[in-house]
Structure formats: C-alpha cells, structure tokens
Amino acid sequence: MxxxxxxxxxxxxxxxxxxxxxxxxxxxxxxxxxxxxxxxxxxxxxxxxxxxxxxxxxxxxxxxxxxxxxxxxxxxxxxxxxxxxxxxxxxxxxxxxxxxxxxxxxxxxxxxxxxxxxxAGKALRRSGAQPGDDIWVSGKLGDAALALCHELQQITLEPEEIAQCLPSLLTPVARVELGQRLIGLAHSAIDISDGLAADLGHILAASEKAACINIIDIPCSAVLKKYRQQSIAIDCLLAGGDDYELCFTAAKTNRREIEKLSVELTLPLTRIGEIYSGAGLTVKDAQGSAMTLDSKGYDHFNA
Amino acid sequence: MxxxxxxxxxxxxxxxxxxxxxxxxxxxxxxxxxxxxxxxxxxxxxxxxxxxxxxxxxxxxxxxxxxxxxxxxxxxxxxxxxxxxxxxxxxxxxxxxxxxxxxxxxxxxxxxxxxxxxxAGKALRRSGAQPGDDIWVSGKLGDAALALCHELQQITLEPEEIAQCLPSLLTPVARVELGQRLIGLAHSAIDISDGLAADLGHILAASEKAACINIIDIPCSAVLKKYRQQSIAIDCLLAGGDDYELCFTAAKTNRREIEKLSVELTLPLTRIGEIYSGAGLTVKDAQGSAMTLDSKGYDHFNA
Incomplete structure (x- = not known):
C-alpha cells in the first residue's frame, strides 16, 4: 500500500x-x-x-x-x-x-x-569473519575522496582527472547485486562509507579478530595511483568515505567462486589481505613495513 | 537484532x-x-x-x-x-x-x-467510512493549539489555564491502545495531527463521502470552553494540530461496544456527527447553521 x-x-x-x-x-x-x-x-x-x-x-x-x-x-x-x-x-x-x-x-x-x-538467518553480518579468511573489496577505492579533496582545494587534479573521479563522489554505485550474491560465500561484509580502515575495523571489532592488509593490493584508479606518493592520496585510499564499495571476508576455499562472480558481474573483486586471530588492523606499505595510520576513517563530527 | x-x-x-x-x-x-x-x-x-x-x-x-x-x-x-x-x-x-x-x-x-x-488485512484505513457511520473523537481537542496560541502571544491565558493546556502541546498522549482496540469496530480512522477539519477531510476524501459535525459536540476542556466566543478558540478546535487524538467512524450498531471501550480505557470517546453519501464537510454551529471554515488545518509550509 x-x-x-x-x-x-x-x-x-x-x-x-x-x-x-x-x-x-x-x-x-x-x-x-x-x-x-x-x-x-x-x-x-x-x-x-x-x-x-x-x-x-x-x-x-x-x-x-x-x-x-x-x-x-x-x-x-x-x-x-x-x-x-x-x-x-x-x-x-x-x-x-x-x-x-x-x-x-x-x-x-x-x-x-x-x-x-x-x-531468515542468512543476512551478511559484520561479526562473521574467521581466521584465515581472505579480505576482499569490490571496485576501486579512493576516487570519491580524491574528488572531494579537489573540490575542497586540498589537491589540484587535472580537468580530465577530476572528470574521472567525480562520478564516484556524486553518483556512487551501490553494490546491490554483489551483496545478494555473497550470501553463502562471505563470512562477513560491510559497505565502505567511512573509509576502508574504519569499516574493516568495524568487521574486526564485531568479529573479535585481527587483520593485515597490503596497501599495494588495494584497487584504485590510475588517477589515484598517480598521486600515491602524496599522503593525501593514501588518506583517500584508507580513510576516504563515500566509495560505497563492499568489503567482505570469505574462506580461501571460495576464491574460485568469488572470481567467477567477479566475471559474471563485470565488477573487479580484489583480495587485499587476511583475517587472523587477535585484534587490530595492520596495513603494510609497499616494502612490507607496518604503516602508522594518521586517520582511521571519516567522522562526521570531526572531519 | x-x-x-x-x-x-x-x-x-x-x-x-x-x-x-x-x-x-x-x-x-x-x-x-x-x-x-x-x-x-x-x-x-x-x-x-x-x-x-x-x-x-x-x-x-x-x-x-x-x-x-x-x-x-x-x-x-x-x-x-x-x-x-x-x-x-x-x-x-x-x-x-x-x-x-x-x-x-x-x-x-x-x-x-x-x-x-x-x-494482515485488518489495519484501520482512512478509506472505509460508510454512510450512516457515527463520527467519533477520543479525548479532548484544541488544548495543544490553544497553548501554542498563548506561546505565540496570540491569546493570553491565565497561569493556571496555560498549565492545564501545555501538556497537550508538549507531551501529547498517542492513543495506541485505542487504535488496536478499534480494529473490527471502526470503519475508518486517522490521528488528529493537522486539525479535526483537515484530518476528517482526509477520511472523507479517501472514503469519497460527506460528513456533518456539530461544533458543540466536539469535546474540549473547560479552558477552551471559556474562550469559545473568540474565533481563535474555534480555530483551535477545528484546525488545531498537535492533539494526536483519534478521529474514527463506526456503524451505529457499534455504539454500545465503543461506549464500553471508553469506560474500559478511561478515555472519553465522543460522537460528533455522521457520515453521508456525497462529498464535503459541513460544520454546524450551536444554532444548527452551517459555518464557514476560515482555516481547514495546519499546513507546515504556510502556517
């Protein structure tokens, strides 16, 4: 009605x-x-x-x-x-x-x-991550935040670069089909609205687990790659909100199924790290050293 | 969850x-x-x-x-x-x-x-009013609007009068039990949030019916009665929002049941008029003459 x-x-x-x-x-x-x-x-x-x-x-x-x-x-x-x-x-x-x-x-x-x-009983939750799970993200991360940095004049993108990044900020694509197809495949899931570090952090907190991810594995656009030496671009990748991609964890035995799903949905699904016992998130830089995270997500009261 | x-x-x-x-x-x-x-x-x-x-x-x-x-x-x-x-x-x-x-x-x-x-299928709707139905309202109408008029300095109430009216404005009582008990008894219902004339008008429009109500039958407090000669008080009664009482229609054969419910809930339920075939709302004054309605309800964009 x-x-x-x-x-x-x-x-x-x-x-x-x-x-x-x-x-x-x-x-x-x-x-x-x-x-x-x-x-x-x-x-x-x-x-x-x-x-x-x-x-x-x-x-x-x-x-x-x-x-x-x-x-x-x-x-x-x-x-x-x-x-x-x-x-x-x-x-x-x-x-x-x-x-x-x-x-x-x-x-x-x-x-x-x-x-x-x-x-009933099948919904994806934040709390289901298991040790040994792969950590996956859909699509590419950071473009929405990079476009916002440009709009706020914190960085200056070329006109064709901002044209590429703006749609992620203005008309993001919710991964509605992917979410439904992950039921039975993923142990846990969240959408990346506050930034990868913060949102993966929510999975770890709810699941009472630790994780390690590699920054070079995080999928991003050629535009973001170009600015990757600047700390602001790293912030966009790890702490940029507004991407609305999914982050999920799944058993290694499901890798082939998830790769097939990626092809079927014509949507990149990328493994960026692994779940462990314990607590806390470790992000490794290109040299394999643990990074210090400056900002762990986007906080609407402080950002 | x-x-x-x-x-x-x-x-x-x-x-x-x-x-x-x-x-x-x-x-x-x-x-x-x-x-x-x-x-x-x-x-x-x-x-x-x-x-x-x-x-x-x-x-x-x-x-x-x-x-x-x-x-x-x-x-x-x-x-x-x-x-x-x-x-x-x-x-x-x-x-x-x-x-x-x-x-x-x-x-x-x-x-x-x-x-x-x-x-399933039992919810009270606006569209079920039948010719011959009694029109009922719960509680008393107009005190919330009268208190608001005082706060806006459109009328000046005595201190004990404003003390009596303010609770209707600040902490209104939703008629939750009454609503559930009216299933099977009432043909149509609405809550009075925009004023009696406007909300009863919604029932009439949805039911494609007409109604006639008598202003002297509308239940109101002693405070509102005192100011009843002032047009502002009439406005409060007919067009005052924020009362959150229920207006409902029911077959005449249910009168006794509804009166018993009133006693059981220790909540006044008052008949104020009747539903007819046709369209439009007629409000009769104390002399039985049709009144001209100045304002038919509270519009959040124009009020």
Missing part, C-alpha cells in the same frame, strides 16, 4: 526477514549547499541501497523524509522535480517502491529509510 | 503485516529552538506512535535519525541525555525497541521511523 494513510502497510513473504536502515544527508556536511538536485536525489538513495548491499538484502521499499528550505519549495519547484528524477531513476532500477514519507519546511535535510528482504 | 550492522533485522510473525511510518520534527517549525529536550524526545516518539494508533497497529520498532548542531554534541551532552530519557520513557512504556538510526551534525532535525504489527 502506497502513501495516503497514516502508515504504509507491507507484507513480508514467509521465510524472509526484513533489513531496515536509515541514512540522513545534511547540506554542508554530506553535500555542498549548491549541489545538483538530480545527483543529490540519486546519491541519497544510493547510500541507503548500499546498506542493503552490505546485508545481502534485496531492497524493496523506501520512505523519504525531506526537510526543505522555503525557497526550494516556493520559488524553484525545478529543484524538487530534479531531485525526484534522480531518486526515482535509481529506485526504478532496483524496483524499490517509495511507500511513505514526510515533507517539512526547514534547513535542507534528506532522510531516507530503506527496507529490504533477506532469507 | 539491534544496532551495530549496516541494517537492523526484524522477523515478522506469520499472518501479520507491518505498518511503517516516518515523521520529522524541525526546530523552529515543530518546536521552539530552546525546547526542553526531555519533552522533545518524548513528543518526537509520541507523534510517530500516533501514526501506529491511527492504523490500529501495535508499535514494535523505531529508528532515530538525529541531526544535531555541534554545540549540542560538544558543549552540552546533557541535552542528548535528556532527549534520550524522554524518548525511552515512552518507548519503554509501549515496549518499542530502538533498532537503528543515524546521527549527523547539522541544524537540529529529528527524524523517527516507526514500525508496527497489525493482523
């Missing part, structure tokens, strides 16, 4: 659990105040889809709580039309139904709730 | 549907910037519980998306402690579990999502 009553009603198929999550995007914190509304609508849903991907859930329904400044409602209805177009472009792709929401006047604040289905 | 993973997981009992809703409270719009945080936490959940009540659903889970100004996080952690105390006081009363959320820095914005259970 769609919008219209005081609440939406959903039926859950027998044998399924629901995965439910909420993510808020705030002007000036998650996006620039003058951000393109189409991309904003798209990204707002994408970051929520990414939470479903991390659980291996099939996204089904969304709610949208939109707080809008008066000027966006009264003077420029094009804003809302473009925002909606971006939102529904992605929603339609994954057959996600908007079933409810709330619209209020106030400083721009985009709250989305997403609800997905997953077979 | 509580917070910790990228999404919360919930299992739905066989034969149940989920009712899901989201309501956002924005500083300066839904509450004064210096509002007491305990009451704010309480009310934020109450308005969401009210949506469950309107559907006849049993509230089970909530998510909290909190956008907080830096000063509330950094300098005054008492704010968050008090807010939480208010939120959990009410959550505990209804055994509602907080299963997830998101915390972000930015202008104060409180987004809550609530999920409840209701027997």
């Amino acid at each position: 769609g919008t219209g009553d005081d609440a939406a009603l959903i039926s859950v198929p027998a044998g399924a659990e629901l995965a439910i999550s909420t993510d808020t995007l705030v002007s000036g914190k998650h996006f620039f105040a003058d951000a393109d509304p189409y991309r904003l609508g798209y990204k707002s849903l994408a970051v929520n889809l990414s939470d479903m991907a991390a659980m291996g859930a099939k996204p089904r329904w969304a709610l949208l709580a939109l707080t809008l400044p008066e000027e966006l409602v009264n003077q420029n209805t094009a804003w809302l039309a473009e925002f909606s177009k971006g939102f529904f472009t992605l929603a339609d792709r994954y057959h996600v139904e908007l079933i409810g929401g709330d619209t209020t006047a106030g400083p721009l604040n985009i709250g989305i709730q997403i609800i997905g289905e997953v077979a | 509580g917070t910790g993973d990228d999404a919360a997981l919930i299992s739905v009992p066989a034969g149940a549907e989920l009712a899901i809703s989201t309501d956002t409270l924005v500083s300066g719009k839904h509450f004064f910037a210096d509002a007491d945080p305990y009451r704010l936490g309480y009310k934020s959940l109450a308005v969401n519980l009210s949506d469950m009540a309107a559907m006849g659903a049993k509230p089970r889970w909530a998510l909290l998306a909190l956008t907080l100004p830096e000063e509330l996080v950094n300098q005054n952690t008492a704010w968050l402690a008090e807010f939480s105390k208010g939120f959990f006081t009410l959550a505990d009363r209804y055994h509602v579990e907080l299963i997830g959320g998101d915390t972000t820095a930015g202008p104060l914005n409180i987004g809550i999502q609530i999920i409840g259970e209701v027997a």
Whole structure:
C-alpha cells in the first residue's frame, strides 16, 4: 500500500526477514549547499541501497523524509522535480517502491529509510569473519575522496582527472547485486562509507579478530595511483568515505567462486589481505613495513 | 537484532503485516529552538506512535535519525541525555525497541521511523467510512493549539489555564491502545495531527463521502470552553494540530461496544456527527447553521 494513510502497510513473504536502515544527508556536511538536485536525489538513495548491499538484502521499499528550505519549495519547484528524477531513476532500477514519507519546511535535510528482504538467518553480518579468511573489496577505492579533496582545494587534479573521479563522489554505485550474491560465500561484509580502515575495523571489532592488509593490493584508479606518493592520496585510499564499495571476508576455499562472480558481474573483486586471530588492523606499505595510520576513517563530527 | 550492522533485522510473525511510518520534527517549525529536550524526545516518539494508533497497529520498532548542531554534541551532552530519557520513557512504556538510526551534525532535525504489527488485512484505513457511520473523537481537542496560541502571544491565558493546556502541546498522549482496540469496530480512522477539519477531510476524501459535525459536540476542556466566543478558540478546535487524538467512524450498531471501550480505557470517546453519501464537510454551529471554515488545518509550509 502506497502513501495516503497514516502508515504504509507491507507484507513480508514467509521465510524472509526484513533489513531496515536509515541514512540522513545534511547540506554542508554530506553535500555542498549548491549541489545538483538530480545527483543529490540519486546519491541519497544510493547510500541507503548500499546498506542493503552490505546485508545481502534485496531492497524493496523506501520512505523519504525531506526537510526543505522555503525557497526550494516556493520559488524553484525545478529543484524538487530534479531531485525526484534522480531518486526515482535509481529506485526504478532496483524496483524499490517509495511507500511513505514526510515533507517539512526547514534547513535542507534528506532522510531516507530503506527496507529490504533477506532469507531468515542468512543476512551478511559484520561479526562473521574467521581466521584465515581472505579480505576482499569490490571496485576501486579512493576516487570519491580524491574528488572531494579537489573540490575542497586540498589537491589540484587535472580537468580530465577530476572528470574521472567525480562520478564516484556524486553518483556512487551501490553494490546491490554483489551483496545478494555473497550470501553463502562471505563470512562477513560491510559497505565502505567511512573509509576502508574504519569499516574493516568495524568487521574486526564485531568479529573479535585481527587483520593485515597490503596497501599495494588495494584497487584504485590510475588517477589515484598517480598521486600515491602524496599522503593525501593514501588518506583517500584508507580513510576516504563515500566509495560505497563492499568489503567482505570469505574462506580461501571460495576464491574460485568469488572470481567467477567477479566475471559474471563485470565488477573487479580484489583480495587485499587476511583475517587472523587477535585484534587490530595492520596495513603494510609497499616494502612490507607496518604503516602508522594518521586517520582511521571519516567522522562526521570531526572531519 | 539491534544496532551495530549496516541494517537492523526484524522477523515478522506469520499472518501479520507491518505498518511503517516516518515523521520529522524541525526546530523552529515543530518546536521552539530552546525546547526542553526531555519533552522533545518524548513528543518526537509520541507523534510517530500516533501514526501506529491511527492504523490500529501495535508499535514494535523505531529508528532515530538525529541531526544535531555541534554545540549540542560538544558543549552540552546533557541535552542528548535528556532527549534520550524522554524518548525511552515512552518507548519503554509501549515496549518499542530502538533498532537503528543515524546521527549527523547539522541544524537540529529529528527524524523517527516507526514500525508496527497489525493482523494482515485488518489495519484501520482512512478509506472505509460508510454512510450512516457515527463520527467519533477520543479525548479532548484544541488544548495543544490553544497553548501554542498563548506561546505565540496570540491569546493570553491565565497561569493556571496555560498549565492545564501545555501538556497537550508538549507531551501529547498517542492513543495506541485505542487504535488496536478499534480494529473490527471502526470503519475508518486517522490521528488528529493537522486539525479535526483537515484530518476528517482526509477520511472523507479517501472514503469519497460527506460528513456533518456539530461544533458543540466536539469535546474540549473547560479552558477552551471559556474562550469559545473568540474565533481563535474555534480555530483551535477545528484546525488545531498537535492533539494526536483519534478521529474514527463506526456503524451505529457499534455504539454500545465503543461506549464500553471508553469506560474500559478511561478515555472519553465522543460522537460528533455522521457520515453521508456525497462529498464535503459541513460544520454546524450551536444554532444548527452551517459555518464557514476560515482555516481547514495546519499546513507546515504556510502556517
């Protein structure tokens, strides 16, 4: 049942659990105040889809709580039309139904709730990593953060370089299919929204395990490789949020299956290290020496 | 499963549907910037519980998306402690579990999502009103709006009068038990969050019916009665939001059952009019003449 009553009603198929999550995007914190509304609508849903991907859930329904400044409602209805177009472009792709929401006047604040289905007891969790597991990441890391550094004038990219990196920041791709296909293959998973070190750290904390990863194994774009001698690029790779790729761990015996999945989805899946007993994350540099991590992730209150 | 993973997981009992809703409270719009945080936490959940009540659903889970100004996080952690105390006081009363959320820095914005259970196909809807149905409201209407008028210096209440009205505005009571008990008794229901005329209007629109109510039958406090000669008090009664009482329609044959329920819940349930074929809402004054409605409800963009 769609919008219209005081609440939406959903039926859950027998044998399924629901995965439910909420993510808020705030002007000036998650996006620039003058951000393109189409991309904003798209990204707002994408970051929520990414939470479903991390659980291996099939996204089904969304709610949208939109707080809008008066000027966006009264003077420029094009804003809302473009925002909606971006939102529904992605929603339609994954057959996600908007079933409810709330619209209020106030400083721009985009709250989305997403609800997905997953077979009971099968959801991917952060807590399942086992000693000996390979650590994998999907796609390439760091481009979104590199583009943000450029926008914040902390680094200067060539025009063709920023053109290559910006889509990762503005219209990230949630790994929705990958997440669902990892059920039964992966022991643990998380989406990389706060940065690889922080998010892998969440897996280690929840699983009560240690890990070692090699920085040269972390997949990244040619642009990021070019700047790899600069500490800011290392930060992008290890601590850059907004990539929305998946990090997961799986038994070594599943390597072939995961490589086949990579081919099938035409999505790079790369082994970057291993899970051990113990606690803590070790990152080895190109020479095999343990690195000191300056920043372990993106903290929305301090970054 | 509580917070910790990228999404919360919930299992739905066989034969149940989920009712899901989201309501956002924005500083300066839904509450004064210096509002007491305990009451704010309480009310934020109450308005969401009210949506469950309107559907006849049993509230089970909530998510909290909190956008907080830096000063509330950094300098005054008492704010968050008090807010939480208010939120959990009410959550505990209804055994509602907080299963997830998101915390972000930015202008104060409180987004809550609530999920409840209701027997499949049994939820109360806006669309079920039948000709000949009695129109009922719970509790008393208008005190919340009257208190707001006083706070906005549109009317001046005596100190003991404002003390009587303020709780309706600051810590409204969601009619959670009543909603669940109305399943099988009521043909349609809504919670009065935008004002009686607007919310009953939603029932009429969804049901494609007309209604006539008598203003002298609308239950109100002695305080509101005292000011009833002033048009502002009439506005409070018909168009005052924030009451969070229920308005419902039921067959005349259910009168005795509903009166028994009123006694059992020690909650006044009052008949205020009747549903007819056709369209539109007629409000009759004390002399039985149709009134002209100046304002039909509270619009968050124009009020």
